[in-house]
Amino acid sequence: MSIPWQRYADDHAHTVDTMTAALLFACFLFGSEINFPQVREPDVVGPAITLATVACGSLLWQRTRPRTVVAVTTVCTTAASALGMLLTPLLMAPLMLALYRLAVHTGAGPHGSPSSSLSPC
Numbered sequence: 001m002s003i004p005w006q007r008y009a010d011d012h013a014h015t016v017d018t019m020t021a022a023l024l025f026a027c028f029l030f031g032s033e034i035n036f037p038q039v040r041e042p043d044v045v046g047p048a049i050t051l052a053t054v055a056c057g058s059l060l061w062q063r064t065r066p067r068t069v070v071a072v073t074t075v076c077t078t079a080a081s082a083l084g085m086l087l088t089p090l091l092m093a094p095l096m097l098a099l100y101r102l103a104v105h106t107g108a109g110p111h112g113s114p115s116s117s118l119s120p121c
Contacts, residue, residue: 013063014060017059017060017062017063018060020059020097021056021057021059021060022056024055024056024059024093024094024097025052025053025056027090027091027093028048028051028052028055028056028090028091028093028094029048029049029052030090031085031086031088031089031090031091031092031093032044032045032048032051032052032080032085032091033048034086034088034090034091035086036086044080044083044084044085047079047080047083048080048083048085051076051079051080052076052094054072054076055072055073055076055077055094055095056094058072058073058094058098059073059094059097059098062097062098062101062105063101063105066098066101066102066105066106067102069098069101069102070095070098070099070102072098073094073095073098074095076094076095077091077092077094077095
């Protein structure tokens, strides 16, 4: 038995993916503004918007090309770190979602084999 929001998510997968990407775009931008107190933050607004657009835009293909999406979000997160942005969970949210979706898509457990510890039987 599925509850209404799960049925909606199954029926409108592209809409849910788009809303998720938009939410993570906002998280990425907010995360790029976080810095240590009394530390001069670099001017990275332009690159942050570009990296957020590429990382979150790639999430729209997570159902068909999960490995490519992981590679793109990893490059964007690494570039953000190289630009002097503080690595926070908000900044890494697109990468974490891409890694989660890759694990779900491949069905691999911790040792590369299908996980049997999560099955109810």
